Amino acid sequence: MTRIAELVTANSAGHMHGYNYAYLDELTKKEIRRGLLKAVAIPGHQVPFGSREMPIARGWGTGGLQITLSLIGSGDVVKIIDQGTDAGVNALNIKRLITRTTGLETTEDTAEATVIQTRHRIPEERLHKHQILVLQVPLPEPLRLVEPSEAKTRQLHADQDYTKAWVYLYEDIVRNGQLTHAAGYPVLVDERYVMATSPVPRWDVPRFHQADCLFLFGAGREKRIYAVPPRTDVRPLDFADYPFDVERFPQGCAICGSTTTFLDEHPAADGVARTYTCSDTAACEKRVAGGVLDPWPSFSNSRSRE
Amino acid sequence: MKELLRVVGLEKRYGPGCPTCVESTGPERDTNICPWCGSVVALAAFDLEVFPGETVGIVGESGSGKSTALACIYQDLPPTAGAAYFAPFEGGARSTFEANSQERRALQMRHMGMVYQSPALGLSFHSTAGANIVERLLAVDWREVSGMRAKAGELLWRTEVPMDRLDAFPGTLSGGMQQRVQIARALANEPPLLLLDELTTGLDVSVQAGVIDLIRALQQETGAAMVMVSHDLAVIRLLAPRSIVMRLGHVVERGLTDQILEDPQHPYTQLLVSSTA
Numbered sequence: 001m002t003r004i005a006e007l008v009t010a011n012s013a014g015h016m017h018g019y020n021y022a023y024l025d026e027l028t029k030k031e032i033r034r035g036l037l038k039a040v041a042i043p044g045h046q047v048p049f050g051s052r053e054m055p056i057a058r059g060w061g062t063g064g065l066q067i068t069l070s071l072i073g074s075g076d077v078v079k080i081i082d083q084g085t086d087a088g089v090n091a092l093n094i095k096r097l098i099t100r101t102t103g104l105e106t107t108e109d110t111a112e113a114t115v116i117q118t119r120h121r122i123p124e125e126r127l128h129k130h131q132i133l134v135l136q137v138p139l140p141e142p143l144r145l146v147e148p149s150e151a152k153t154r155q156l157h158a159d160q161d162y163t164k165a166w167v168y169l170y171e172d173i174v175r176n177g178q179l180t181h182a183a184g185y186p187v188l189v190d191e192r193y194v195m196a197t198s199p200v201p202r203w204d205v206p207r208f209h210q211a212d213c214l215f216l217f218g219a220g221r222e223k224r225i226y227a228v229p230p231r232t233d234v235r236p237l238d239f240a241d242y243p244f245d246v247e248r249f250p251q252g253c254a255i256c257g258s259t260t261t262f263l264d265e266h267p268a269a270d271g272v273a274r275t276y277t278c279s280d281t282a283a284c285e286k287r288v289a290g291g292v293l294d295p296w297p298s299f300s301n302s303r304s305r306e
Numbered sequence: 307m308k309e310l311l312r313v314v315g316l317e318k319r320y321g322p323g324c325p326t327c328v329e330s331t332g333p334e335r336d337t338n339i340c341p342w343c344g345s346v347v348a349l350a351a352f353d354l355e356v357f358p359g360e361t362v363g364i365v366g367e368s369g370s371g372k373s374t375a376l377a378c379i380y381q382d383l384p385p386t387a388g389a390a391y392f393a394p395f396e397g398g399a400r401s402t403f404e405a406n407s408q409e410r411r412a413l414q415m416r417h418m419g420m421v422y423q424s425p426a427l428g429l430s431f432h433s434t435a436g437a438n439i440v441e442r443l444l445a446v447d448w449r450e451v452s453g454m455r456a457k458a459g460e461l462l463w464r465t466e467v468p469m470d471r472l473d474a475f476p477g478t479l480s481g482g483m484q485q486r487v488q489i490a491r492a493l494a495n496e497p498p499l500l501l502l503d504e505l506t507t508g509l510d511v512s513v514q515a516g517v518i519d520l521i522r523a524l525q526q527e528t529g530a531a532m533v534m535v536s537h538d539l540a541v542i543r544l545l546a547p548r549s550i551v552m553r554l555g556h557v558v559e560r561g562l563t564d565q566i567l568e569d570p571q572h573p574y575t576q577l578l579v580s581s582t583a
Contacts, residue, residue, distance in 0.1 A: 159408050159411055161411055174451075241450050241453075
């Protein structure tokens with residue numbers, strides 16, 4: 001056995017010696033939970049927290065990881081995904097850290113998980129009220145593009161002054177003829193705060209609206225936590241004549257044939273021909289194996305504003 | 307409230323301040339720096355009434371407090387003392403200086419329009435001319451791109467800026483055009499009060515005449531009241547039937563513009579009139 005392997009041998013409770021349960025010390029977890037409670041109480045509002053040094057680099061999911069570690073306990077089943085897949089290097093490393101410091105079970109099946117930590121995607125299977133989705137956030141401030149000063153963006157949020165964000169969208173349309181945000185599309189949460197939807201594609205944005213599950217967002221580098229509680233209104237910012245729309249794909253998944261999921265594009269060697277496969281690999285595998293998926297409500301483009 | 311705007315006892319001081327600041331400064335003392343505490347009294351005991359649809363001129367030399375008064379009224383600058391009652395703001399029951407930051411923004415975006423002396427202050431040069439105008443429409447919840455572009459185009463047409471410059475950046479426009487885009491922006495939500503700070507200063511004479519014609523026409527069209535700051539007596543005579551004359555932070559004379567210019571009472575006004583004639 002190597003020295004490292006010796007260090008990480010499990011104790012009787014199933015987790016590593018020499019570390020507190022779930023890596024973080026209890027006071028840190030308490031502080032993060034307090035921040036989470038505040039974030040849930042004020043949907044879409046960014047709550048500062050004292051982001052700790054983690055054994056992975058900032059920008060690699062430390063915000064989401066700290067939230068996950070402060071939430072999980074016995075009985076939880078954890079799923080970690082990166083760009084939709086459970087097999088990404090980052091996802092595997094985070095999963096390994098969690099299992100070694102808690103001894104908890106992990107899963108790739110969305111339906112089985114109680115806490116799901118993700119980067120870039122909301123799983124294709126609908127989440128329910130016993131589930132929490134933790135999103136890793138690189139840029140929590142939706143107004144950063146239009147206002148570089150943190151002091152000023154805070155004042156703009158306090159005043160609910162989102163004119164600059166709207167001007168940005170207007171100029172996007174004038175310049176490009178359409179809304180071009182590929183990821184992190186700005187949304188209005190609970191009719192109050194404009195929030196960055198982390199780097200999820202537009203495809204996933206409608207899923208935040210009136211969901212059954214709890215969404216928690218953690219930005220480790222920027223030291224911010226925010227949340228979308230269950231049954232909360234989440235509306236993408238758009239114009240009556242340029243409504244928000246999700247991505248469209250010219251063909252279905254090459255593996256499972258799905259035409260109702262978000263697809264990754266794979267250029268062929270000639271750089272011209274393309275194939276598409278499901279971004280959510282777990283859902284794709286489940287479908288291939290003949291399993292039944294519980295999908296999110298499908299997005300209708302007919303400007304679904306009641 | 308008969309008036310659209312009533313400003314009472316406005317004062318703006320920079321510095322620590324002392325009980326004798328106001329009485330130790332002003333035209334009689336020939337300074338606006340308090341000899342006891344060194345504070346600059348930029349504006350003191352400033353009163354102003356503006357009735358709906360009328361134009362009031364403010365004249366005075368550099369440093370007389372004209373722009374400070376305008377900046378306080380427009381909520382750009384918090385005054386040291388005084389009150390301003392503005393009919394669209396709670397019917398004039400509460401001073402606009404007690405407004406919180408949300409109310410202040412509504413005052414600026416909906417109920418008042420400001421044209422700054424320098425277009426660099428009034429326009430964002432990182433946004434197109436159209437976006438500068440559309441920003442005010444977005445602030446009052448316009449949410450249709452085609453409608454906003456039509457409105458911005460109409461405003462540019464009314465201010466005689468070529469419509470094909472709608473998506474041009476202000477930096478690529480001439481000074482006169484920039485000033486017109488500022489006017490279009492100020493007019494966007496058809497506010498009942500327009501504040502114009504040295505509107506024609508820095509423009510060449512032919513453009514000046516054009517801008518003055520424009521303001522006259524717009525006033526007849528929209529019925530907006532205007533407070534117009536200028537050190538150019540000719541402009542004030544053309545546009546403002548009623549005026550106040552300021553020096554060293556104090557109002558030295560007020561009344562009908564013709565009367566003030568034909569029969570100036572205060573020595574400073576006499577000097578001002580004789581030097582322009």
